[in-house]
Amino acid sequence: MAEKVTIATVARHAQVSRQTVSNVLNAPHIVREETRQRVQEAIATLGYRVSQAARQMRTGRSRLIAVRIEPTRDGINGSVLDRFLHGLTETAEAAGYRALLYTAADAGAEIATYDDLLSAYDLDGFVLTGTDHGDPRTAWLADRSVPFVTFGRPWDDPDAHPWVDVDGAAGTAQATRHLLAAGHRRVGFIGWPAGSGVGDDRRAGWREALRAAGVDPTGLDREAVDGIAEGERLAADLLAAASPPTALVCASDSLALGVLRAARSCARALPVIGFDDTPVAAAVGLTSVSQPLHDAAARCVDLLTAVLDGPPRTPAPVLLQPSLVLRHTA
Amino acid sequence: MAEKVTIATVARHAQVSRQTVSNVLNAPHIVREETRQRVQEAIATLGYRVSQAARQMRTGRSRLIAVRIEPTRDGINGSVLDRFLHGLTETAEAAGYRALLYTAADAGAEIATYDDLLSAYDLDGFVLTGTDHGDPRTAWLADRSVPFVTFGRPWDDPDAHPWVDVDGAAGTAQATRHLLAAGHRRVGFIGWPAGSGVGDDRRAGWREALRAAGVDPTGLDREAVDGIAEGERLAADLLAAASPPTALVCASDSLALGVLRAARSCARALPVIGFDDTPVAAAVGLTSVSQPLHDAAARCVDLLTAVLDGPPRTPAPVLLQPSLVLRHTA
DNA sequence: TCCAGAAACTTGAACGATCCAATCCTGCCG
């Protein structure tokens, strides 16, 4: 049975002290080249791995990043988180960190979990998804100066903390312009009820694109909580109006799917564009706005490690551009 | 600034020794009730949390479980992993463990990651998904007697290690019987190429169900790698046969979706049933076999914690039953 | 040749929990 390999084993093998081995690992520049090589060799020969637990106890850093895994609400949007998580894990590994999962029923429970993760596991940082106006979570973390990055803008103050986001308005605007370019004038929109940062942003993109083309958006949009049934209902409602839209942009693929159903049931050709480019969109041929999730996750890790390893300076936020994936429906 | 609360702080506050506090946490039954309560009170008052790092250093256990997050291959099947991960995280938290994510390009890289996670992070156990014949990963782990559970049977030896799985054959059999009950005789099957444990299992369920009903399955099935296009191609192929099937069971929702396209393009009513009950199935109204993923994940954690906390005995494997979710297509 | 100063390396202590062995109670029996 092989002995456990510790820093002392390596030190003995390389004929140096423990501290020198530690320096080779954490501050290579202060060790003489020759010594450094001898130590590195010993590390390789013995297959030494630094014990995170011991390091963590001394430094208070765990090289662990926490991410919340949400229950799949709608089902359709599930894979969004999935792709994000994969990108996050991959980038974190490359930077020498690992991703830890946690769940929480609501913001209150989530804050309690922060407390637990911080004091019991010495977590280094958090990646939050889906921020909204006056988010209590970011306030709590900022109060305690815990490093964190959000995927989603802080809607109240863009300089509140580091963040990464996808320009939703640019996405819906692009979708709207695509339909305008195809000859449509009355391009409608189905989105979420006013008040949510993400929802308002996506609606604004559509509105501005129409205005820029000289079309009055009044009466061309509807509000609905997410879901296929809601999308279907509101599409029917819009189509029954005095001067109905001839094409639609939606705030999500779920809503767009509902629109497709409504269009089918009244046997009318109605171009429609969804949002998120979910597998469902790919499967049914729905044109959709695609978010660069893998990239977004990577940038989240970049910002977080910048805060953790670099100087105590808030790094600049990142706003990524979505792209329009053209399929049959528009 | 509040002092850091350690076990010594609690001991002082409750007027006992460090060891007594430790006993309250790790072996409550050997502490007098009155003392126990006083300590618990001090813990609550001070908001003490046991430092995982310190505990881990002494005991060699991290209370961390690793799960691999795979890149979304097909896209459609992404949400399967998503739901599994959520259930896993939730159950692990309840049992006092946390889930750590990792990625790996192939089995070799995955094994290298095991080594790293074990020696650097002192991981307690692994949950593997998607096992296959002669899996090198399980062999490596078993060799080193690292605790692990697989979601997916060990196809070579059912007693090799603890596992949780969903009875795929029962699922396809149920789907087949459903179609038989609706009056169909020639129920076809589109599945994956022979050789994969999961794929062969699902095909066997269909075959046996047909045989039990006195129908000869010969010529009624096709093999394809997963994907919508493949499903469409093989459905067309089957329908062009001398005596084509009047209904189809598929090994995945992707394949079933392809079948739907093929049926539409030759304007024929063709009942079809998919597998996995993905969001896509829900969205397009595809009848599908649903796996109890949340439950499966929970059972994985149960087995793993049984190995970790209980006696050194291999717990009995768990085989869960899938259910048929009826929608428009069958 | 000598010494100041820097660079390279070594030693002791500490992080916060658990394990071990020794001591202190407490109640009970003779």
Added chain:
DNA sequence: CGGCAGGATTGGATCGTTCAAGTTTCTGGA
């Protein structure tokens, strides 16, 4: 009332690393 058994409690050592401070070695200039 003394002694004893058994459980409850205590102090000291320990896990593997990094920090802080101390010691040796090296370099170059007078």
